Amino acid sequence: MATAKRTRVKAPTLNPSSESVLATNINDVITLKPHGRVCTERGGTRKENLLKCKQSMFVSTLNTRTLRSIYLQEELCGLAKRFIIGLQEHKIVHPDEPIRYHDLFDGYQLVSSSAWRNRAGMAVGGVGILMSAKAKKTILSCICITPRIICATFGGSPKTTIIVTYCPTNVSDEKESEEHYMLLDKSIKQVPAHNFLMVMGDFNARVGKEHYKVPYHDSTNRNGELLHTLAIENELEIANEVRNSILNCCTYNSFASVGSDHRVITAKVRLSLRSNGKTPPRKIRYNWKVLAQDTQLQELYAVKVRNIFSALQHESEGDEDATSTYQCFIPANREVTEELIPKAPKRHKGTIWTDSRTESARNEVHEAYVKDTHECTSVSRSELQARKNLLKEAYDKINQGILEQKISQVEKADQNCQHKASWDLINEISGRRTAKKGQIKGDTESERLHSWFSHFQQLLGNPPVITNEDEPIEQVHREFDMRTDAFDQEEYEAATKVINEGKSAGDDEITPEVLKRCNLDDIILYFCNEALLHGRKPEQWSILNLIPIPKSGNLREGRNYRVICLSSIVAKTYNRLLLNRIRPFLDPVLRMNQNGQQCHKYWP
Incomplete structure (x- = not known):
């Protein structure tokens, strides 16, 4: 593990003719967070110190040997606690995706580069970063340089850049090792001078006493020479000599139950991580089923809404347009x-x-590990392996019990005709319909919002270009004897009857349960009739909440997302009222090949 020895003054530039991914500055891909809604930008211009000593952060590096088993992932998350861990040799293969996001347990997320396969077809290598829930909120970008190098940048005072690498072994081809260190050197040079930089990984190197006063090894091997040269050229300090922000750096045996024969190296760093922008309040989920089942609550809800609505209207006298009233x-x-x-x-x-x-x-497992460390015999080693197998069997038994419990819940939900709950459990068990994780381009919050807006604006279409507005439109059908007066109560009840409860509300946060269960019909009809008779439509009806859904491909590009629009339920009710008036006259004149547009009609 290496860290910046001192603040650099000038950030070296990279040769623009490079054909590798390094030709694009890794700090120019600050991206949208893969989870949650878009946050607003942090306000104010308060100056931050370079290394603000607010709190301590733990970072670690560990060669896991493998991380494909579910039980190993959960064991690692349980042991990690509040760490950011650089991982090597996870052996998770996903060649079609340079970066993959894995949602693990207790809010942890693993960002991994793909492992590769050797001549025998076995999975080899792969690096990644395991982040706690807090660290996940601060991540700004993550890019895969090569399958052996991954780089992540976190927001903070200052920003923190962590590069994780898995270097070739000392017996590998010399040219391969030199090319790897050359790419690692270019990656480091692209990090801005004001970022706090940490390079961690399995370097497969030995640094001897000819370079450091108190080394662990007596002599320096070939990889050690490359590592020492890298540290000198980039003004990095190998963490055996702790300076500045590194408070402690030690190896521990506490990760023995993960199954690796390597020990974890953990450093305590005094940094201030923060989210990139002021975090908005978390959206609260309410249990609307209670309102649907309690008639007294429905009456009380309607009375209170009417009283508050009337008081607010009285305060805003003079603003009688539909938008202000709504x-x-x-x-x-x-x-x-x-x-x-x-x-x-x-x-x-x-x-x-x-x-x-x-x-x-x-x-x-820990007791057997300590015993094997002291005795180092074949018996103690066999006992340690047996204890590890028992830990794996314990995980398998618990997972089997959880699976059986979910299957029984599926059967019970099916018997009670709760088909949605049944399919939700089936999808959870099978892993179907699991959304992919990705990040979108943009250096700042406003740029990311602009990227989303530009993409979806083109995706949803632009207003038509009308060259001659005065051109008469030829009448195709005769005029229908259709009602154009105000909507009445009967029409409103027919429109709300087809609205499904449990659907997501629009930006106004008015749910279907409020329209169907609470006696607010006259208020809703007032807004609908104002739009119909006078053309005074509330502007809030035109606001859509866009939810991006990732597809296949590079998820840093907006074109690889589709969108779900959440519109106002009141606006949908108004559209249903209009449709119910138009449909009886329009359906008879539609052609047979337009049956897909008609209710209760299908292709012959």
Whole structure:
């Protein structure tokens, strides 16, 4: 593990003719976070220190030997606690994706480059970064330089860049080792001078006393010479000599239960990590099923919304347009929701790592590891391997029990005709419909928003270009005797009857349960009739919440996403009212090949 020895003044530039991925500055791909809604930019111009000593952060590096088993991933997450861990030899192969995001346990996320296969077809190598939930929120970019080098940048005071590498062994081809260190050197040179830089990994190197006063090895091998040259040229310090921000750097045996024959190296760094921008309040999920089942709550909800809506209207006298009036209805609904509707219960996923069976097996692994460290005999080594196998069996038994429990829940949901719950469990068990994880381009929050806006604006289409607005339109069918007066209560009930409860609300946060269960019909009809008779439509109806859904391909490009638009439920009700008036007259004149546009008609 190496860290910056001092602040550099000038960031070296890279030869622009390079054909590798390094031709693009790795700090020019600051990207949108793969999870959550878009955050607003951090306000203010408060000056931050270069290394602000606010809190300590733990970073580690570990050669896992393999990380393909589910139980190894959960064991690693349980042991990691609050670490950022650079991983080598995870042996997870995904050649079609240079970077893959794995959502693991307890909020941890693994970002990995693909391993490769040797001549025998066995998986070899692969590097990655395991991040805790807090570190995941601060990540700005992550790029794969080669399958052996991955680079991630985190927001903070200052920004933190972590490069994880898995170097060729000392007996590998000399040219291969030199090319790897050349790419690693170029990666380091692209990091801005004000970033706090850490290079960690399995260097397969030995640095002797000819270079350092208190080395672990007596002599320096070939890879050690390359590592020493790299550190000197880039003003890095190998972490055996701790300076500046590195408070402690030691090796530990606490990760023995992961199954690796390597020890973890952990450094305590005093840095200040923060999210890139002010974090908005988390969206609260409410249990709307309670409102649907309680008639007294429905009446109380309607009364309170009416009272608050009336008071807000009285305060805003003079602003009688539809947008201002509807803006009084939105906070009235939100305030009553916060007061009366209970929050949805959190889904607590049981952690296998904390199960008593795995804890007992893990303690036995540590005892066997300590015994093997002191004795170093074939018997102690066999006993250690047997304890590791028992830990794996404990994980398998617990996972088998969880699977059987989910299967019984599927059968019970099917018997109760809860088909959605059944399919949700089936998809969870089988891993189907698991959304891919990705990041979008952009150096700042505003640039990322602009990238999304530009892509979806082109995707959803532009307004048509009309050359002659005064050109008469030829009438194809006769005029229909269609109602154009105000909507009545009967029409409103027919329109809300087909709205499905449980659907997501639009930007106004008014849910289907409010329209169907609460006596607010006259208020909703007022807005619909204002739009129909006078053309005064609330502007809030035109606001759409765009939810990007990743497809295949490079997820840093906007074209590899499709979009779901969440519009206002009240606006959908207005559209349904219009459709119910038009459909009886329009359906008879539609051609047979347009049956797909008609209700209850199909292709012959």
